[in-house]
Structures are given as structure tokens and as C-alpha cells.
Amino acid sequence: MEKTFSHVDYLWDEQKAAELGDDQVALFLYRSNILGADLRITNYGGGNTSCKTIEKDPLTNEDVEVMWVKGSGGDIGTLTRQGIAGLYTERLRNLKNVYGGLEDEDRMVGLFNHCIYDLDSKAPSIDTPLHGLLPFAHIDHLHPDALIAIAAAEDSEKITKEIWGDTMGWVPWQRPGFDLGLQLEKCLNENPGIRGIVLGSHGLFTWGDTSYECYINSLEVIEKASSYIEKKVKENGSVFGGQKIESLPADQRKDQAAKLMPLLRGLASSENRMIGHFTDSDTVLQFINSNDLDKLAPMGTSCPDHFLRTKIQPLILDLDKDADLDDTEAVLAKLEPSFEQYRQEYKDYYESCKHDNSPAMRDPNPVIIIFPGVGMFSFAKNKQTTRVASEFYINAINVMRGAEAITSYTSLPRQEAFDIEYWLLEEAKLQRMPKEQPLSRKVALVTGAAGGIGKAIADKLVAEGANVVLTDMSDEALKEAVATYKKDQVAGAVCDVTSEEAIKKAYKEACLAFGGVDIVIHSAGLAISKALEDTTQKDWDLLQNVLVKGQFLMAQEGVAIMRKQGLGGDIVNIASKNGLVSGPNNVGYGTAKAAQQHMTRLLAAELGSDKIRVNTVNPDGVIVGSKIWEGAWxxxxxxxxxxxxxxxxxxxxxxxxxxxIILPDDIADGVFACVGVLQKSTGNTINVDGGMANAFVR
Structure with missing residues (x-):
């Protein structure tokens, strides 16, 4: 039976569910995935879900109850069998016998391992007892914007009662852990028959006897909360105290954002290089242009899942929306004091809240940066993390909007927020993260990247952790190339390297997509092999424009962005053995390649003081998979x-x-050597030709 909702997506497919039969774990995973597909219900990595089944104990052969729950660090939207933990429910509940109170929380997490049933389990998360101490077969713990708005509103308990009467429980804010599980159990015992529990400043617990019943229960509770908030917003007549300033037109917002991004990226990368993200959605603009921005933004977010990714509060830029951002020195003079003040306030927050055993202070730079009239920027270690941080702050905006419409928004006390942010268990989770790849936190722009050598280079850079902007003249080929990558890895920009305007647009895309550029690879090319008397002026001009002029324009615009960032950079030009070796029927191509090689040396000499390294990779005989060998060449x-x-x-x-035989992948390896291995090498030429003695440069 299909259900209709206005504020959430009903995604349950009876046929798909029927195919899973009576496999309760599979149905729990299916429910988790469709819940996680709707960002109004929970964001990436937010919330957790579970189910309980009867299994055979491998030691006693007796029937035992096993709880299957999302493991630490997972995401319900992409949850698979490998991402869950299976624990003996009774053993988990028996931990009540050894629990020593709030000071004992960290030790309890270690004891979860003594409850493991499935030896292939993912590490159990801190929320495991919240599911285990409740008796229901299927449980959802979600962070819907509407529910957190109610949970973070002043008089949250009273509002919960107003909306759901006696059908919902309410538990005040408490840090997740074993004791919170005890509080949920107590709430249920005191209110038998409730359909769920609102966690103050945190989120929602709902349940059901089957996966479908649990799913519907969650949707119905969220729908009712959303409808209540919508009604309150209409009654109030304005949101966030009304509009204070007007947004720039969309095109101008993008222009301003692209100009500002490299400067922000450089400042936000004072300790660790960051990747950027920009959004100017209607939700963001409504908040950042409002009268209440200066009141609400400094209060910080309420839900732990929000501020763990966004920091406790954003940085609001003191810039006019239509400021002249081409004057880099003047803009930096405005920005630098704001960043320094933010860093100092974060240090003060750390010093005033830290404990004797707190981890060392983390990067004090802002994650979320607000530019009224233009949009919102976020900066983090990779594209997925910074995009998710942006999404979580949008969740926080929705929470503030709803809470303000109901009564007024309340945030967590700073000490409570600190105790979550610098929790030793959170630190342990960070320490378990895999080592970053060599090109992590780097942004590369590759010309001619829709196929051949350029595509192989893009593949290699992505495989080593970089974000890559692929450019090519063919829109169709470019779309096909971009489609071969995962989300958040690449962006595409149609670009004719002989056009200064097209190149500026490609770099604008790099700035909007990732915050700037660190690596420029000029791989676009063509080859014309003719004797002197057969080489036309058109042939000559085409070779010079694509290979030489294109390289010059790419470097000129790329260096301007790198200098704004102040983080150094790499330029690698794909030339050819033919720039070194005198061969027949090659006057146009060989001359252009020689010009590319010498331009590399000239730029290396000029840009060294900016820590921008410029090197050449010389292929030869790349026939398999190379476009230039398809035809007249x-x-x-x-x-x-x-x-x-x-x-x-x-x-x-x-x-x-x-x-x-020399392959495109071999050229890509040469490029990676320049940008990922040889950190103190510039002005050099790497021949990738199998060894051609007449092309030896020394």
C-alpha cells in the first residue's frame, strides 16, 4: 500500500522488499538505505539503524537474540552487510551489571567487543546500547531537520507533548553513551505504548515490529513534525527576522565566489591544505541574508553530528557582496584579521573547555564561511568531507529556522560541545582513519583529458587522491570521461586551449568545484607530420596555438590562482622527444614541442620564489590509446x-x-613522479620513451 507524504520521500518498493523474503537483516539494510537517500531524514553518516533476530549460538547451538546495528563511522544510505555489527543482545544488556556511571562511558565501549556474535562485525559505535537496551525488533535513530528543530527549541518537552500527546517520549540532552541508553529504557518503561522518543538537542528514536512498520513509523513522526513547523512558519509570516540584504544575481554570485575561493582556500589552509565547496541554494541565501544571521550563527549548531563536521560556528565575512575582488591585496587586508580572530576565538574555546586528558587542539581554521549576498563556502580535507559539511550546515539552518518559528532556537553549551568534539573516542576514531594518499588535498586541472594520454593522467591523479578538473574541446567526450569517476572526484569543463576566455571559464569551474588549483597539466595536443614544402601556414599556426600558446595561457591563468592561494603548485607540460631530436618531416611539430620545453625552463626560473615547480614530461611512440595516432600523423x-x-x-x-611499448599510463606515471614524488625538482625533463639515446638531455 503506497503512502503519501509532503515532507519526506516514501521510497519503499513492495516488489524489492518481497524479493528479500523473511531475511530481516536484508530488510533492515534496505530500510536503512532508503531512509539515508532523503537528506531531510538524515545526512551522510548521520543516525543509525538496527534490527534483532534469533540466531543459533555457534557454541551452545541454542537460539539467542542477536542485534544487528550500523557500525562505527558508517552511513545508512550506503550501508551494506560489511558495515554492521552483530552482538548478543543479552550480553549487551548484562553490561548494566558492571556499568559504573558517566565516568565509565569510555570503558563501556571497549566492553562492547565482549558482546560480539558475528566475528566479521564492524566496530560497534557509541550508540550501540541505545538500540540494545530497547526491546524492539527494528529501530531507527535519525536526525531529521524537523525533529532536531523541535529538540533544539526552547520548551522542547512541552512542544513534543503538544504535537504528539502521550504517544512520544522525551529525554533531555545527554552525550551519547551507555547512560543515554539507560535513559531511553527508563523513558519507555515510564511511558509504555509510545511510538518513539525525542532526544533533546539531538534527534529521534522510532521503532516497529517489522522493518516496514519501523519505516512508516519514522516517516509519519517526521511528517507530523514538519507539518507543525510549516504551520508555525506561515503564522509568523517571516523567517529569520526577515531579509536584511538582497542577493546578487546568480551569475554575479558565481563570479564573486570563483574570485574569492582561492583567497579563502589559502587562508583556511594555514595549517593543512583544504578542498573547497560553494553553495548558494535558496535555503542558504535566506539565512545568510537575514536580520537574524548575526544572532543565530554565533550560537553554534545543536546536534553533535552537525558541529562535528562544521565546527561549532561559522565565520561571517565582513565584505560587501559587490566588493572588487580583483584587488587581491585589499581583499586580503580585509580577510586576514577575520581569520586570525576566528582562530584566536577557537583557541580560547579550546583552552577554556579542555580537560587534563584532552587531545591536542585541532586545526583552528573555520570549516563554514558565510558571504552575505553571495553564498556559503566550506573547507575540509577532501571534496566529500567539505560537501557533507556544507550539507550538515544546511541541516543546521533548517533546524534554526524551525526552532525559531516554534519558540526560539537553543544551542548546546560550549562545554558540552567541546566534550563531544574532543571526546577521546572521537579522537580514537580519527586516529583509525586510513593514511591520506600522496595527492590528497590537491586539485589538478588537465587539458585534453577526455581520452588518450590526458585521460590516463587524470586517472592516475585521481587514483593518488587528487581532485581533477578534466578539460577537453569535445563536450560529448568530456561527459563520457567524467562519467567514469565516482562522485566528488572530478569536474569537467569544455575548453579550447587557444581561447583565453575558455581557459578562464575552466579555471572558474575549478575554483567553484574545489576551491582553486594546485596542479596544471597541459596535455592537449595534436600532431602534424609534413615536410617543409608541404607544411602550410595553417598547419604552423595550429601547432603553435594549441601546443605553445595554449601552454602559455594555461600557465598564466593557473599561476594567478596559485599566487592567490599562496600554497605553491606544480605545472607539468607534456611535450615530446621530437622537441629534442631532429627528425625528417617534422618542422612544425618539432619546433612547437621545443618551444614548450624551453618555456617550461623559463617558467621554472621565474616561479621558483612562489614555490611553483614547472617540469616537462617527454613521451615518444605512444601509439596504443593515443589520439594523435588516429589518422594523418x-x-x-x-x-x-x-x-x-x-x-x-x-x-x-x-x-x-x-x-x-610506451603506453598512456607510462606518461601518467611520469607526471605523478613530478607532482607526487620529486618535491624539490623544477625545470627538469623526464623522458618516458623507453630510452632514446639521441633524446638524452644531458
């Missing part, structure tokens, strides 16, 4: 060597010292 080279086109791969492999 191959025919021209075959003619020059007196062989047939089909014999070119063997010819090129036999003539190098290693007798190796």
Missing part, C-alpha cells in the same frame, strides 16, 4: 620511416633501449 610517420602504419608499434618498441 600515423601515416606521416610511417611514410617518414618507410614502413606501413600497422608496423608502427613494433617499430617504435624496437628502436628504444628497453625495447618497450
Amino acid at each position: 600515423a601515416e606521416g610517420r610511417a611514410k617518414a620511416y618507410g614502413i606501413e602504419v600497422k608496423d608502427l608499434p613494433a617499430h617504435y618498441a624496437k628502436r628504444n633501449l628497453l625495447n618497450e
Whole structure:
């Protein structure tokens, strides 16, 4: 039976559920995934879900109850069997016999391991007892914006009663842990028959005898809360105290954001390089342009899942929306004091709240940055993290909007927030994170990246952790190339490297997508093989424009952004053995490649003081998978060597010292050596040609 909701998505598919039969774990995972697909219900990594089943104890062969629950660090929207923990329910409940009170919370987490049933379990999360101490077969713990708005509103308990009467319980704010599980159990015992519990300043618990009943219960509770808030908003007639300033038009907002992003990125990266994200959604603009921005933003977020990703409060920029952002020095003079003040306030927060055993202070730079009239920026260690931080702050905006419409918004006390942010268990989770990849936190822009050598380079950079902006002249080919990557890894920009305007647009895309650029790879190219008398002026101009002028324009615009960031950078130009070796029928191509090589040396000499390294990779004989060998170039080279086109791969492999066929992936490895390994190398040439003695540079 299909249900209709106005404020949440009903995604239950009877046919899919029927295919899972009576497999309760599979149904719990299915429920989790469709709940996590709606950001109004819970954001990435937020909330957790569980189910309980009867299993055979492998030691006694007796029937025992096992609880299956989302493991630590997982995401219900993408949850799989590998991401859950299976625990003996009775053993978990028996931990009540050894629990020593609030000071004993951290020790209890270690004891969860003594309750493990499934030896392939993911590490149990801190919320495990919240599910285990409740008796229901299926349980959802969610962070819907509407419920957190009620949970964070003044008089939250009274409002909960007003909305649901005696059908919902309410528990005041308490840090997640074993004792909170005891409080949920107590609430249920004192209020038998309730359908769920609101956690003050935190979120929602709902349940059901089946996965479907649990799902419907969650949706109905969230729908009722959302409808209540919508009614209150209409009654109030305005949101966030009304509009204080007007937004710039959409195109101008994007222009201002793209200009500002590299400066913000540089400042936000004073301790660790960061990746950026920008949004100017209607929800964001309504908040950041409002009269209540200066009142609400400093209060900080309420839900722990929010401020763990966004920091306790944002930085509001003291800039006019239509300020001249081309004057870098003047803009930095305005921005730097704001960042320094933010860092100092964060240090003060740490010093005033820390305990004797608190972890060392983390990066004091802001995660969320607000530019009234323009939009909201976020900065974190990678694109997914910064995008999710942005989404969580939008959740926080929705919470503030709802709470203010109901009564007034309340945030967590700073000490409570600190105790969550610097919880030793949170620190342990951070320490378990895998080591970052060599190019993590870097942004690369690659020309000619829709295929051949350029695509291989983009693949390599992504595999080593970089975010990559792929550019190419062909929109269709570019879309196909971008589709081969996962979300948050790449962006695409159509770009003719002979056009200054097109190049500026490509860099604008890099700034809006990731915050700036650290690595520029000029791989776009073509090859024309003709004798002197056959080379036309058109041939000459095309080679010079794409290979030489394109390289110049890419470097010029890229360096301007790198200098704004103040983080150094890398430029790698893909030239050719033909720039070093004098061969027949090659005057146009060889001359252009030689110009590329010398321009690299000139730029290396000029940009060293900016910590921008400029190097060349020289391929040779890359026939397999290379676009330039599709047509006249191959025919021209075959003619020059007196062989047939089909014999070119063997010819090129036999003539190098290693007798190796050179592939696009080999060129990509050369690029990675320049940007990921040789950190103190500039002005150099790496030949990737199998060893051509006449192309040795020294």
C-alpha cells in the first residue's frame, strides 16, 4: 500500500522488499538505505539503524537474540552487510551489571567487543546500547531537520507533548553513551505504548515490529513534525527576522565566489591544505541574508553530528557582496584579521573547555564561511568531507529556522560541545582513519583529458587522491570521461586551449568545484607530420596555438590562482622527444614541442620564489590509446620511416633501449613522479620513451 507524504520521500518498493523474503537483516539494510537517500531524514553518516533476530549460538547451538546495528563511522544510505555489527543482545544488556556511571562511558565501549556474535562485525559505535537496551525488533535513530528543530527549541518537552500527546517520549540532552541508553529504557518503561522518543538537542528514536512498520513509523513522526513547523512558519509570516540584504544575481554570485575561493582556500589552509565547496541554494541565501544571521550563527549548531563536521560556528565575512575582488591585496587586508580572530576565538574555546586528558587542539581554521549576498563556502580535507559539511550546515539552518518559528532556537553549551568534539573516542576514531594518499588535498586541472594520454593522467591523479578538473574541446567526450569517476572526484569543463576566455571559464569551474588549483597539466595536443614544402601556414599556426600558446595561457591563468592561494603548485607540460631530436618531416611539430620545453625552463626560473615547480614530461611512440595516432600523423610517420602504419608499434618498441611499448599510463606515471614524488625538482625533463639515446638531455 503506497503512502503519501509532503515532507519526506516514501521510497519503499513492495516488489524489492518481497524479493528479500523473511531475511530481516536484508530488510533492515534496505530500510536503512532508503531512509539515508532523503537528506531531510538524515545526512551522510548521520543516525543509525538496527534490527534483532534469533540466531543459533555457534557454541551452545541454542537460539539467542542477536542485534544487528550500523557500525562505527558508517552511513545508512550506503550501508551494506560489511558495515554492521552483530552482538548478543543479552550480553549487551548484562553490561548494566558492571556499568559504573558517566565516568565509565569510555570503558563501556571497549566492553562492547565482549558482546560480539558475528566475528566479521564492524566496530560497534557509541550508540550501540541505545538500540540494545530497547526491546524492539527494528529501530531507527535519525536526525531529521524537523525533529532536531523541535529538540533544539526552547520548551522542547512541552512542544513534543503538544504535537504528539502521550504517544512520544522525551529525554533531555545527554552525550551519547551507555547512560543515554539507560535513559531511553527508563523513558519507555515510564511511558509504555509510545511510538518513539525525542532526544533533546539531538534527534529521534522510532521503532516497529517489522522493518516496514519501523519505516512508516519514522516517516509519519517526521511528517507530523514538519507539518507543525510549516504551520508555525506561515503564522509568523517571516523567517529569520526577515531579509536584511538582497542577493546578487546568480551569475554575479558565481563570479564573486570563483574570485574569492582561492583567497579563502589559502587562508583556511594555514595549517593543512583544504578542498573547497560553494553553495548558494535558496535555503542558504535566506539565512545568510537575514536580520537574524548575526544572532543565530554565533550560537553554534545543536546536534553533535552537525558541529562535528562544521565546527561549532561559522565565520561571517565582513565584505560587501559587490566588493572588487580583483584587488587581491585589499581583499586580503580585509580577510586576514577575520581569520586570525576566528582562530584566536577557537583557541580560547579550546583552552577554556579542555580537560587534563584532552587531545591536542585541532586545526583552528573555520570549516563554514558565510558571504552575505553571495553564498556559503566550506573547507575540509577532501571534496566529500567539505560537501557533507556544507550539507550538515544546511541541516543546521533548517533546524534554526524551525526552532525559531516554534519558540526560539537553543544551542548546546560550549562545554558540552567541546566534550563531544574532543571526546577521546572521537579522537580514537580519527586516529583509525586510513593514511591520506600522496595527492590528497590537491586539485589538478588537465587539458585534453577526455581520452588518450590526458585521460590516463587524470586517472592516475585521481587514483593518488587528487581532485581533477578534466578539460577537453569535445563536450560529448568530456561527459563520457567524467562519467567514469565516482562522485566528488572530478569536474569537467569544455575548453579550447587557444581561447583565453575558455581557459578562464575552466579555471572558474575549478575554483567553484574545489576551491582553486594546485596542479596544471597541459596535455592537449595534436600532431602534424609534413615536410617543409608541404607544411602550410595553417598547419604552423595550429601547432603553435594549441601546443605553445595554449601552454602559455594555461600557465598564466593557473599561476594567478596559485599566487592567490599562496600554497605553491606544480605545472607539468607534456611535450615530446621530437622537441629534442631532429627528425625528417617534422618542422612544425618539432619546433612547437621545443618551444614548450624551453618555456617550461623559463617558467621554472621565474616561479621558483612562489614555490611553483614547472617540469616537462617527454613521451615518444605512444601509439596504443593515443589520439594523435588516429589518422594523418600515423601515416606521416610511417611514410617518414618507410614502413606501413600497422608496423608502427613494433617499430617504435624496437628502436628504444628497453625495447618497450610506451603506453598512456607510462606518461601518467611520469607526471605523478613530478607532482607526487620529486618535491624539490623544477625545470627538469623526464623522458618516458623507453630510452632514446639521441633524446638524452644531458
